[in-house]
Amino acid sequence: MSAHDGPAAPMTAHAAGPLTGEAQVPGDKSVSHRALILGALSVGETRITGLLEGQDVLDTATAMRAFGAEVTQHEPGSWSVHGVGTGGFAEPAQVIDCGNSGTGVRLIMGAMGTSPITATFTGDASLRLRPMARITDPLALFGAAAHGRSGGRLPMTVVGARAPVPVQYTTPMPSAQVKSAVLLAGLNAPGETVVTEREATRDHTERMLAGFGAEIETETTNEGRVIRLTGQPELRAQTLTVPRDPSSAAFPVCAALIVPGSEVLVPNIGLNPTRAGLFETLREMGADLTYENPRDEGGEPVADLRARFSPDMRGISVPPERAASMIDEYPILSVVAANAAGRTEMRGVAELRVKESDRIDAMAQGLRACGVTVEEGPDWWIVEGRGPGEVPGGATVAARLDHRIAMSFLIAGFAAKSPVTVDDATPIATSFPIFTDMMTALGARLERDPT
Ligand SMILES: O=C(O)C1=C[C@@H](OP(=O)(O)O)[C@@H](O)[C@H](O)C1
Numbered sequence: 001m002s003a004h005d006g007p008a009a010p011m012t013a014h015a016a017g018p019l020t021g022e023a024q025v026p027g028d029k030s031v032s033h034r035a036l037i038l039g040a041l042s043v044g045e046t047r048i049t050g051l052l053e054g055q056d057v058l059d060t061a062t063a064m065r066a067f068g069a070e071v072t073q074h075e076p077g078s079w080s081v082h083g084v085g086t087g088g089f090a091e092p093a094q095v096i097d098c099g100n101s102g103t104g105v106r107l108i109m110g111a112m113g114t115s116p117i118t119a120t121f122t123g124d125a126s127l128r129l130r131p132m133a134r135i136t137d138p139l140a141l142f143g144a145a146a147h148g149r150s151g152g153r154l155p156m157t158v159v160g161a162r163a164p165v166p167v168q169y170t171t172p173m174p175s176a177q178v179k180s181a182v183l184l185a186g187l188n189a190p191g192e193t194v195v196t197e198r199e200a201t202r203d204h205t206e207r208m209l210a211g212f213g214a215e216i217e218t219e220t221t222n223e224g225r226v227i228r229l230t231g232q233p234e235l236r237a238q239t240l241t242v243p244r245d246p247s248s249a250a251f252p253v254c255a256a257l258i259v260p261g262s263e264v265l266v267p268n269i270g271l272n273p274t275r276a277g278l279f280e281t282l283r284e285m286g287a288d289l290t291y292e293n294p295r296d297e298g299g300e301p302v303a304d305l306r307a308r309f310s311p312d313m314r315g316i317s318v319p320p321e322r323a324a325s326m327i328d329e330y331p332i333l334s335v336v337a338a339n340a341a342g343r344t345e346m347r348g349v350a351e352l353r354v355k356e357s358d359r360i361d362a363m364a365q366g367l368r369a370c371g372v373t374v375e376e377g378p379d380w381w382i383v384e385g386r387g388p389g390e391v392p393g394g395a396t397v398a399a400r401l402d403h404r405i406a407m408s409f410l411i412a413g414f415a416a417k418s419p420v421t422v423d424d425a426t427p428i429a430t431s432f433p434i435f436t437d438m439m440t441a442l443g444a445r446l447e448r449d450p451t
């Protein structure tokens, strides 16, 4: 049992008038986790503004305290971390509960796996089903041991390597979490740790490690991206501003594209190319989506996104090589696809089956219940678009403890002929705690159902 296993709260989305106005989405979840973890591994006081205060990130903050860092909230979004230095993690006295967060548990396992300490990890019912061998396999190469449930599931105890050795590792699947766990483990191994990834995944860990003063180099070769990290650096505390989350921006943007008459501005969105695949895909589908005021902030490309109702969108074949740059956006893309003309094919996406839920199955079943035809295979799915405003809706769908499934179906409800109910909206708080208020302020109609 995790403290996060709580009662469900259903929510219903009704068709509403146009969505208009500005949507200030919260800070980037991936960057927020990394800011806390690298702050905890550095010497001095790291100041962070724009931190996402979603439950996933709050759980990482609690975990960093358990490993000995001092983590303080000064005002909303403004935090400081007094780190313990590379290799300075203390052994936690209690079980580390990462709630719903794959990124949290996997990066923290990496960060502690080369220190001479033992820690036990758990999470909510969703996280307890997710594969952890993808982290503990490379950690074993550093000299760590892990004891978990069958299938490499949580709860799991990691015994950190007493005398870590550096590692050369090729990630077996496109995963920034695996890459990052290996790099964070490599921080406390003497010598050079090398990670190769065949397909580029989000590079926030590499960028941030360089910012904290680590010696890290990336080279693109025939084998893919090769990242070399020199172990045992002294990481120096930083002042960081977290960009706004493109994965959260996806929801108001896609809602505006499918609700008649809408026009929504989503300012200050990080458009790091390893994250921006959805927006490119939407533009190829014929979305009226523009990047305004493009600029560079803290080494990351940023722009204001303007999305307008787009009744002429057509389905496309999403290039599989783009998958990593939009991996969390397939659920909401499938809702847009259902409201476009023609079929949208999404291939090379096996990783969707091991997220907070099996996202292909969750979306396929829910879309079918809403009257949309979906075909699927192990690593692909196809949505038959019904055209703008032609999705029947009128169903109750299961969120399966998955924030992105819950938000995707609520947005489907704004454009459907009949309301769509999500059986549990509580997971939304993991990544986008202001989602309901923000969508309501734009003109959406969301109703909490009596439980
Ligand atoms: O590194 C990260 O911050 C993340 C990596 C991705 O997971 P995988 O590495 O499992 O693909 C993504 O789905 C997740 O939301 C956040």
Ligand SMILES: C=C(OP(=O)(O)O)C(=O)O
Pocket (backbone or CB within 6 Å): 029, 100, 101, 102, 103, 104, 328, 355, 356, 404, 431
């Ligand atoms: C997959 C996600 O997160 P995590 O893996 O951190 O649980 C997500 O936010 O869509």
